[in-house]
Amino acid sequence: MRLFQSFTILALVASLLLWIVSRPWAWSGVTVIALLHLGWYLTLTPRADRDWAPDMARITTGSVENGIARLSDVRAFTWAEGGEVSEAIWRDGIYDLSRIERVDLLTSSWGHPDIAHIIVTFHFDDGGDLAWSIEARREVGESFNGPGGFLRQFELAVVAAPESDVIDLRVESRGETVRRFPTTLTPEQGAILFRRYIELGNTLDARPRFYNIVFGNCTTVAWSLAHALRADLPLHSGLVLSGRLPEYLDELGVLPGDVPMSQRREEGLLRPRSE
Structure with a gap:
């Protein structure tokens, strides 16, 4: 290609x-x-049998019965400097959706602040958490690039991982700028959204599809999942300039309190352990 x-x-x-x-x-x-x-x-046709990069080797799938989610292939990696994997663990997990306590949005930027990767974390009342990330599925030796995101170079993947995996990768290992934005989603809404992520994982595992930097990326796909919570979600520049997604959520009333966005960004910054 x-x-x-x-x-x-x-x-x-x-x-x-x-x-x-x-x-x-x-x-x-x-x-x-x-x-x-x-x-x-x-x-070009999407495939599931490529030689995937270790962190993209599997897609998280699962089922829900009586409010209990059983997941397969939850990533729990240990990361070294530069994004290298020092320990690769994939495990199963059981999550009681009735115990979802809070839903957070994480933004991770590595250059221009208007461009960010979007992650959604579900926190449970027993102290556990699970982060869902919609990714461009890379092969071994590949790195993400804009033209490839347009030209069907990458398939679409969804991966669930403990937040410690996600934060260590992006803050400690890659040195990206990660911010946390707690939302006002109710536990019931959180359970609905959690189910949608599982459905997406099951769909992509059965029928691969291509990542698209505009129409099928971490932000627009998550936006489509959120239609389960509100069918008439409006369009916004934050769907293209993903670093502005918090402003979009703020306009929708999804971020708590009447707080300036500059304050939200400062308070939400996740700093490296060395600082």
Whole structure:
């Protein structure tokens, strides 16, 4: 796939150079390249049997009966510096959805503050927690990139993990900026949303689909799951500029209290243990 992309990019550059010399030839070149790329793009199909990166090796699945969720493939990794895995553990888990106490939104940014990864954590009244993350499923040796997010390079995955796994990976290991935003979702709403994540995991495990940086990413997919709580959720710039998602939730009344967003961001910052 990368070889074909490289070829088409080189051909497109050549076509642009032809533009300077002969515009009719340039238009022909651009048209041919566009048709080749479209034809290639339409032949791609999502798969579940690739050589996945260790942290993306499994998708969390499960079932719910009488309010008890039984999950398979909950990630519980120990992370070293740079995002390397020092201990890889996948385990099963049992969660009583009637004991959900609070739901938090976590945002994790690594560059521009308007771009962030979104994670939702469910806290239970016994002190336990479980974080759900919708991911671009990478293969061994791959790193996420914007063009690949458009061009079907990555499948979509959903992974559940203890919050300690998620925070250690993003704050301690990768040095990302992670903030916590507690929400006003009720325990009953939390249980509904938890079920939706399980349903998504079961669906992706049975029928893989592609990640899309605009229409099928960590924010827009979570937004679609939240329709189980409110069917008429409005559109907002935070669905594209995911770092602004807290502002969206604030406008919906999902964040508690009348607090300036600057204060929410400062109070919600999760600092490395070394600080």
